[in-house]
Amino acid sequence: GAVVSQHPSRVICKSGTSVKIECRSLDFQATTMFWYRQFPKQSLMLMATSNEGSKATYEQGVEKDKFLINHASLTLSTLTVTSAHPEDSSFYICSANPGQTYNEQFFGPGTRLTVL
Amino acid sequence: DAKTTQPTSMDCAEGRAANLPCNHSTISGNEYVYWYRQIHSQGPQYIIHGLKNNETNEMASLIITEDRKSSTLILPHATLRDTAVYYCIVRSSGYALNFGKGTSLLVTP
Numbered sequence: 585g586a587v588v589s590q591h592p593s594r595v596i597c598k599s600g601t602s603v604k605i606e607c608r609s610l611d612f613q614a615t616t617m618f619w620y621r622q623f624p625k626q627s628l629m630l631m632a633t634s635n636e637g638s639k640a641t642y643e644q645g646v647e648k649d650k651f652l653i654n655h656a657s658l659t660l661s662t663l664t665v666t667s668a669h670p671e672d673s674s675f676y677i678c679s680a681n682p683g684q685t686y687n688e689q690f691f692g693p694g695t696r697l698t699v700l
Numbered sequence: 701d702a703k704t705t706q707p708t709s710m711d712c713a714e715g716r717a718a719n720l721p722c723n724h725s726t727i728s729g730n731e732y733v734y735w736y737r738q739i740h741s742q743g744p745q746y747i748i749h750g751l752k753n754n755e756t757n758e759m760a761s762l763i764i765t766e767d768r769k770s771s772t773l774i775l776p777h778a779t780l781r782d783t784a785v786y787y788c789i790v791r792s793s794g795y796a797l798n799f800g801k802g803t804s805l806l807v808t809p
Contacts, residue, residue, distance in 0.1 A: 588743075590743075618796045618797075620799075627787075627799045627800060627801050627802060628738075628744065628799040629799075630796050630797075630798060630799075633796055675741070677743050677744070679743075679744075679797070688746050688749070689746070689797055690746065691736075691743035691744045691745070691746075692743050693742060693743045694741070694742065694743045696741070
Protein backbone atom coordinates (compact mmCIF):
# COMPACT_ATOMS: atom_id res chain seq x y z
CA GLY A 585 0.00 0.00 0.00
CA ALA A 586 0.93 3.66 -0.18
CA VAL A 587 3.17 5.23 2.43
CA VAL A 588 2.48 8.25 4.61
CA SER A 589 5.22 9.63 6.81
CA GLN A 590 5.14 12.03 9.73
CA HIS A 591 7.86 14.15 11.21
CA PRO A 592 8.82 14.33 13.96
CA SER A 593 7.81 11.03 15.50
CA ARG A 594 8.18 12.43 18.97
CA VAL A 595 8.49 15.97 20.32
CA ILE A 596 8.76 17.47 23.77
CA CYS A 597 8.26 21.20 24.15
CA LYS A 598 7.74 23.83 26.78
CA SER A 599 4.35 25.31 27.48
CA GLY A 600 3.68 28.35 25.32
CA THR A 601 5.82 27.29 22.37
CA SER A 602 4.56 26.26 18.94
CA VAL A 603 5.16 22.90 17.36
CA LYS A 604 4.91 21.98 13.68
CA ILE A 605 4.13 18.44 12.57
CA GLU A 606 4.58 17.40 8.95
CA CYS A 607 2.60 14.77 7.09
CA ARG A 608 3.84 13.58 3.72
CA SER A 609 2.46 11.17 1.17
CA LEU A 610 5.59 9.52 -0.22
CA ASP A 611 4.42 7.76 -3.35
CA PHE A 612 1.10 9.29 -4.25
CA GLN A 613 -0.55 12.65 -4.47
CA ALA A 614 -3.10 13.38 -1.78
CA THR A 615 -5.77 15.88 -2.58
CA THR A 616 -7.18 15.38 0.90
CA MET A 617 -5.46 14.75 4.20
CA PHE A 618 -6.97 14.31 7.64
CA TRP A 619 -5.62 15.10 11.07
CA TYR A 620 -6.59 13.09 14.14
CA ARG A 621 -5.52 13.11 17.74
CA GLN A 622 -5.65 10.32 20.24
CA PHE A 623 -5.49 10.67 24.00
CA PRO A 624 -4.30 7.72 26.09
CA LYS A 625 -6.67 4.76 26.09
CA GLN A 626 -9.08 6.56 23.79
CA SER A 627 -9.96 6.25 20.14
CA LEU A 628 -8.81 8.52 17.34
CA MET A 629 -10.76 11.74 17.06
CA LEU A 630 -10.92 13.63 13.80
CA MET A 631 -9.65 17.19 14.15
CA ALA A 632 -9.78 18.55 10.64
CA THR A 633 -9.90 17.83 6.93
CA SER A 634 -7.18 19.42 4.87
CA ASN A 635 -7.69 20.01 1.15
CA GLU A 636 -4.81 21.02 -1.09
CA GLY A 637 -4.97 24.68 -2.01
CA SER A 638 -7.91 25.57 0.21
CA LYS A 639 -8.70 26.17 3.85
CA ALA A 640 -9.03 23.25 6.20
CA THR A 641 -12.38 22.20 7.59
CA TYR A 642 -12.32 21.81 11.35
CA GLU A 643 -14.49 19.54 13.46
CA GLN A 644 -16.69 21.05 16.12
CA GLY A 645 -14.75 21.98 19.21
CA VAL A 646 -11.35 22.18 17.48
CA GLU A 647 -9.93 25.70 17.52
CA LYS A 648 -8.70 26.65 14.08
CA ASP A 649 -6.49 29.43 15.42
CA LYS A 650 -4.76 27.02 17.76
CA PHE A 651 -4.30 24.16 15.32
CA LEU A 652 -3.10 25.72 12.10
CA ILE A 653 -3.23 23.47 9.06
CA ASN A 654 -1.50 24.14 5.78
CA HIS A 655 -1.82 21.86 2.74
CA ALA A 656 0.29 23.72 0.24
CA SER A 657 1.16 20.81 -2.02
CA LEU A 658 -0.30 17.47 -3.03
CA THR A 659 2.22 15.61 -0.88
CA LEU A 660 2.54 17.73 2.25
CA SER A 661 0.22 18.91 4.99
CA THR A 662 1.42 20.54 8.19
CA LEU A 663 -0.26 20.91 11.55
CA THR A 664 1.06 23.63 13.84
CA VAL A 665 0.02 23.54 17.48
CA THR A 666 0.34 27.15 18.56
CA SER A 667 1.04 28.17 22.14
CA ALA A 668 0.97 24.56 23.24
CA HIS A 669 -0.19 23.68 26.75
CA PRO A 670 0.06 20.42 28.69
CA GLU A 671 -3.53 19.52 27.77
CA ASP A 672 -2.43 19.48 24.10
CA SER A 673 -0.16 16.55 24.86
CA SER A 674 -1.45 13.77 22.68
CA PHE A 675 -0.73 11.41 19.80
CA TYR A 676 -1.33 13.24 16.51
CA ILE A 677 -1.93 11.12 13.42
CA CYS A 678 -2.47 12.15 9.84
CA SER A 679 -3.98 10.20 6.99
CA ALA A 680 -4.10 10.75 3.28
CA ASN A 681 -6.69 9.97 0.68
CA PRO A 682 -5.34 9.56 -2.85
CA GLY A 683 -8.60 10.73 -4.37
CA GLN A 684 -12.34 10.71 -4.08
CA THR A 685 -12.69 7.53 -6.07
CA TYR A 686 -10.00 5.66 -4.23
CA ASN A 687 -11.43 4.13 -1.11
CA GLU A 688 -8.41 3.34 1.00
CA GLN A 689 -7.07 5.88 3.41
CA PHE A 690 -3.46 5.59 4.52
CA PHE A 691 -2.24 6.61 7.94
CA GLY A 692 1.05 8.01 9.12
CA PRO A 693 2.90 6.49 12.08
CA GLY A 694 1.84 9.31 14.40
CA THR A 695 3.61 12.04 16.36
CA ARG A 696 3.75 11.92 20.13
CA LEU A 697 3.60 15.47 21.52
CA THR A 698 4.45 16.11 25.14
CA VAL A 699 4.06 19.65 26.46
CA LEU A 700 5.82 20.32 29.74
CA ASP B 701 -21.92 8.12 8.79
CA ALA B 702 -23.63 5.11 10.32
CA LYS B 703 -22.60 4.09 13.82
CA THR B 704 -21.05 0.74 14.55
CA THR B 705 -21.16 -1.50 17.60
CA GLN B 706 -18.32 -3.86 18.46
CA PRO B 707 -17.49 -5.94 21.50
CA THR B 708 -15.03 -4.21 23.78
CA SER B 709 -12.57 -7.06 23.88
CA MET B 710 -11.96 -10.59 22.61
CA ASP B 711 -9.39 -13.30 23.15
CA CYS B 712 -8.13 -15.76 20.59
CA ALA B 713 -5.61 -18.58 20.78
CA GLU B 714 -2.64 -18.36 18.47
CA GLY B 715 -3.19 -20.32 15.27
CA ARG B 716 -6.96 -20.21 15.57
CA ALA B 717 -9.30 -18.07 13.51
CA ALA B 718 -10.30 -14.78 15.08
CA ASN B 719 -13.85 -13.72 14.22
CA LEU B 720 -14.58 -10.09 15.05
CA PRO B 721 -18.22 -9.03 14.76
CA CYS B 722 -19.58 -5.59 13.98
CA ASN B 723 -23.13 -4.28 13.91
CA HIS B 724 -24.01 -1.39 11.61
CA SER B 725 -27.78 -1.54 11.41
CA THR B 726 -28.17 2.05 10.16
CA ILE B 727 -25.79 1.69 7.22
CA SER B 728 -26.98 3.39 4.06
CA GLY B 729 -26.73 2.16 0.50
CA ASN B 730 -23.58 4.05 -0.47
CA GLU B 731 -21.60 3.38 2.69
CA TYR B 732 -18.74 0.93 2.72
CA VAL B 733 -17.63 -1.21 5.65
CA TYR B 734 -13.98 -0.70 6.52
CA TRP B 735 -11.75 -2.48 8.98
CA TYR B 736 -8.59 -0.97 10.38
CA ARG B 737 -6.40 -2.04 13.26
CA GLN B 738 -4.08 -0.15 15.54
CA ILE B 739 -1.16 -1.69 17.30
CA HIS B 740 -0.16 0.22 20.40
CA SER B 741 1.37 3.65 19.69
CA GLN B 742 1.25 3.23 15.92
CA GLY B 743 -0.95 4.67 13.21
CA PRO B 744 -3.96 2.63 12.11
CA GLN B 745 -3.38 -0.01 9.46
CA TYR B 746 -5.88 -0.71 6.71
CA ILE B 747 -7.11 -4.31 6.65
CA ILE B 748 -10.00 -4.65 4.24
CA HIS B 749 -13.20 -3.02 3.05
CA GLY B 750 -16.37 -4.02 1.23
CA LEU B 751 -19.74 -2.78 0.07
CA LYS B 752 -22.04 -5.79 -0.29
CA ASN B 753 -19.99 -8.80 -1.35
CA ASN B 754 -17.67 -10.80 0.84
CA GLU B 755 -14.06 -9.84 0.39
CA THR B 756 -10.75 -11.59 1.00
CA ASN B 757 -7.17 -10.42 0.84
CA GLU B 758 -3.85 -11.60 2.20
CA MET B 759 -4.66 -10.32 5.67
CA ALA B 760 -8.27 -11.22 6.30
CA SER B 761 -11.75 -12.01 5.05
CA LEU B 762 -14.77 -9.77 5.41
CA ILE B 763 -18.21 -11.34 5.56
CA ILE B 764 -21.11 -8.92 5.16
CA THR B 765 -24.66 -10.11 5.81
CA GLU B 766 -27.16 -9.87 2.99
CA ASP B 767 -29.06 -7.02 4.67
CA ARG B 768 -25.69 -5.30 5.31
CA LYS B 769 -26.60 -4.64 8.92
CA SER B 770 -23.64 -6.54 10.28
CA SER B 771 -20.29 -7.93 9.26
CA THR B 772 -17.51 -10.16 10.55
CA LEU B 773 -13.80 -9.76 10.09
CA ILE B 774 -11.99 -13.08 10.02
CA LEU B 775 -8.28 -13.47 10.66
CA PRO B 776 -7.86 -17.08 9.56
CA HIS B 777 -4.78 -17.99 11.61
CA ALA B 778 -4.19 -15.44 14.32
CA THR B 779 -0.63 -14.76 15.45
CA LEU B 780 0.68 -12.87 18.46
CA ARG B 781 1.39 -9.92 16.15
CA ASP B 782 -2.33 -9.63 15.45
CA THR B 783 -2.90 -8.37 18.99
CA ALA B 784 -4.33 -4.88 18.40
CA VAL B 785 -7.46 -2.76 18.55
CA TYR B 786 -9.69 -3.48 15.56
CA TYR B 787 -11.98 -0.79 14.27
CA CYS B 788 -15.05 -1.38 12.13
CA ILE B 789 -16.05 1.83 10.35
CA VAL B 790 -18.74 2.63 7.83
CA ARG B 791 -18.35 5.59 5.54
CA SER B 792 -19.03 6.94 2.11
CA SER B 793 -16.17 7.17 -0.37
CA GLY B 794 -13.81 10.08 0.09
CA TYR B 795 -14.87 11.09 3.56
CA ALA B 796 -12.96 10.94 6.81
CA LEU B 797 -13.01 7.80 8.91
CA ASN B 798 -14.80 8.21 12.22
CA PHE B 799 -13.35 5.79 14.73
CA GLY B 800 -15.43 4.21 17.48
CA LYS B 801 -13.94 2.38 20.43
CA GLY B 802 -13.12 -0.78 18.50
CA THR B 803 -12.45 -4.29 19.76
CA SER B 804 -9.28 -5.00 21.65
CA LEU B 805 -8.12 -8.39 20.41
CA LEU B 806 -5.65 -10.33 22.51
CA VAL B 807 -4.00 -13.31 20.85
CA THR B 808 -2.59 -15.68 23.41
CA PRO B 809 0.11 -18.37 23.02
